[in-house]
Amino acid sequence: MNPPLKILINGQHGQLSRELRQRLGDLGELVVLGRDQLDLSHPEQIRQQVRSLRPGLIINAAAHTAVDQAESEPELAFAINAVAPGILAQEAATLGVPLIHYSTDYVFDGRKDGPYVEDDEPNPLSVYGQSKLAGERAINLVQGQHLILRTSWVYSSHGxxxxxxxxxxxxxxxxxxxxxxxxxxxxxxxxxAISTRALIQRWLAGNPGAWGSYHLTAQGETSWFGFAQAIGEQLLALDKPCAVLEAIPSSAYPTPAPRPLNSRLDCSRLAREWGVTQAEWHSALRECLAEQG
Incomplete structure (x- = not known):
């Protein structure tokens, strides 16, 4: 009898790590390492942990995600978001196992009229986006089995x-x-997390799609204002107080790190290559709120 698949998940307290732990537990043995056990800003510690654990799959759910803070600490952002993913890819390739890594819409400048496809030229506006793009490129240089999953506007009921x-x-x-x-x-x-589970299951079934970079977001689109409206509607439905919302341009809310105006990502390649699709954002929000209670 084969031993259970050992899945190494980097990141312990993040919102994505928590969702992954809830949904992947029955696929194998989960080894979840937080910063105390695996500091991604220390390359040698990464190598030592991976070589000691010898996982059958590595999922990198950890990142420097403080977008504005990254502007004032670029060295740390690049250590965690750029150097560490490359090392993880090298170690995964040495073991002959896949790496699943999450990236971001911030690798694009947001000037395209329509949704971005995977082959569009990146042009990040911020240190955070630059560091995440550098991480993608470091993984691609290794040429091992990997999935780089670009997502956007991530939220959950915790964090x-x-x-x-x-x-x-x-x-x-x-x-x-x-x-x-x-x-x-x-x-x-x-x-x-649900889509990640589906991708892992297809790989375990021996019928994976092509390895590489993919876009993975909810279906549909809106603005931050529209997202806030949807949240407010749920509060009103529960007879809770709700502020009056006013729509403003980005220029009226300056931030240290500029944001792309267009963060839409075309996810059709993931559906074609892996048969994995995502829920529409309204329905996913309702499911999240239902779990929140």
Whole structure:
């Protein structure tokens, strides 16, 4: 009898890691390492842990995700988001096992009229986006079995994210101004975890699609203002207080790191190559809120 698949998940306290742990437990033995056990800013520690554990699959769910903070600490952002993924890819290739890594819409500048496809030329506007793109390229250089899954606007019922911030502010303030000219797909971390499970199952069945880079977001699109409206509607349905929302342009809410105005990602390649599709963002939001209770 074969031993269970050992799945190494980097990242312990993030919203995606939590969703992955909930949905992958029956696929094998999960080994989840937080920063205390695996600091991605220390290359030698990465090598030692992977070589000691010898996993059958590596999932990198950890990243430096403080977008604005990255502008003032680029060395740390590049260590975690660029150097570490390359090392993980090297170690995975040495073991002959796949690496699943998550990237971002921030590798694009947002100037395209329509949704981005995987082959569009990246042009990140921020240190965060630059570091994530460098991580993608480091993985690609290794040429091992890997999936780079670009996603966007990730939220969940725990951690720090737009959903939880809006739920709090909408109930605390009489009025709230929200950016309306950035367009993308709010993507529940549960959606990403569900799709990741489906990808792993297809690989385990011996019928994987092509390895490489793919876009993975919820279906549909909206603005941050539209996302806030949907959150507010759920509060009102529960007879909870809700602020009056005002739509504003990005120029009225400056941030240290510029954001792409167009974060739409075309996910059709993932459907074609792996047969994996995602839920529409409204329905995923309802499912997330139902779990929230």
């Amino acid at each position: 720090k994210n737009f959903l939880l911030t809006m739920q709090r502010l909408l109930q605390e303030k009489p009025e709230l101004r929200v950016v309306a000219d950035q367009i993308g797909a709010p993507t529940w971390a549960g959606t990403i």
